[in-house]
Amino acid sequence: MNRTTLAIVSFFAGVLLLPLVVYLYLAFGRPPVATADAPLPMEAEIVQIPLEARIHREMPSNSPPPASDENLNAGAGIYEDKCEVCHGTQDQPSAIGKTIFPRAPQLWVKQISGAVGVSDDPVGVTYWKVSNGIRLSGMPAFGKALTEKQMWQVSLLLSMADKPLPAEASKIVGR
Ligand code: HEC
Incomplete structure (x- = not known):
């Protein structure tokens, strides 16, 4: 040869x-195939890089509705109904949220970044995630289950997770 x-x-x-x-x-x-298994090397990065690129391209650029008491209280009602089961409240982390892979982040407690939940993300980023869901994770897409207004209301609420909330919302999310 x-x-x-x-x-x-x-x-x-x-x-x-x-x-x-x-x-x-x-x-x-x-x-790893079981929920309880450790992630593959670089699994988080492989998922995060394209997800962030896509959100960056598609997140709505119009400004969200105002963070009025009415919108925040409505957001809290939606949160209680649709999100709390996985994402917990301030006093009560979700039992189910811990058992899915990747884990559902607890949106009323401090994350490793130091921010409470997703309060450090632009509201439009959270809106995109609520509307489209996150593939290969337990995060559902709510684009058909909620109206645009409702998705903004719950996203606004989450962006204020580190700030004082109106009484009604505060009672629901436990702070
Ligand atoms: C069945 C469980 C489940 C339900 C119900 C659920 N989520 Fe999630 N959610 C998840 C999981 C799991 C993740 C983590 C996905 C990941 O890490 O890739 C997540 C991620 C998120 C994130 C991104 C968090 C971050 O750190 O970037 C936001 C925001 C979010 N969910 C908001 C909501 C809202 C708002 C609702 C209700 C309208 C909701 N979720 C309902 C399971 C759920």
Whole structure:
């Protein structure tokens, strides 16, 4: 075999070997499939990078409705009805939220970043997540279950998680 043929043969052997190695790992390498398993190396980054790029492109640029008592109280009612089961309240973390993978972040407590829930995210980012959901996670898409106004109201509420809320909302989310 001359050098060129050897290079070509090795190249194709390499190309064929890679899917074989991947297959063997999937079949016999016990990759994480259970909710309780540890994440794959770089799993969080692989999901986060395209998600953030997409949200950045698509988040609504129009300004949200005002953070009036009426909107925040309505947001709290929606939160209690649709979100609390996974995302908890200030006094009561969600039991279910801990058992899904990835875990549902508790939106009324301080995160590793130091911010309470998603209060450090622009409201439009939260709106996008509520409307479209997050693929391969327990986060549902509410775009058909809630109206645009309701999605803004609950997103506004979450953006104020570190601030004093009107009495009614505060009673519902426990702060
Ligand atoms: C069935 C459980 C479930 C329900 C119900 C649910 N979520 Fe989620 N949510 C999740 C999970 C799981 C994640 C984490 C996804 C991830 O890490 O990729 C999440 C993520 C989020 C995030 C992003 C958090 C962050 O740190 O970026 C927001 C915002 C959010 N949910 C808001 C809501 C709102 C508002 C509702 C109700 C209208 C709701 N969720 C209902 C499971 C749920």
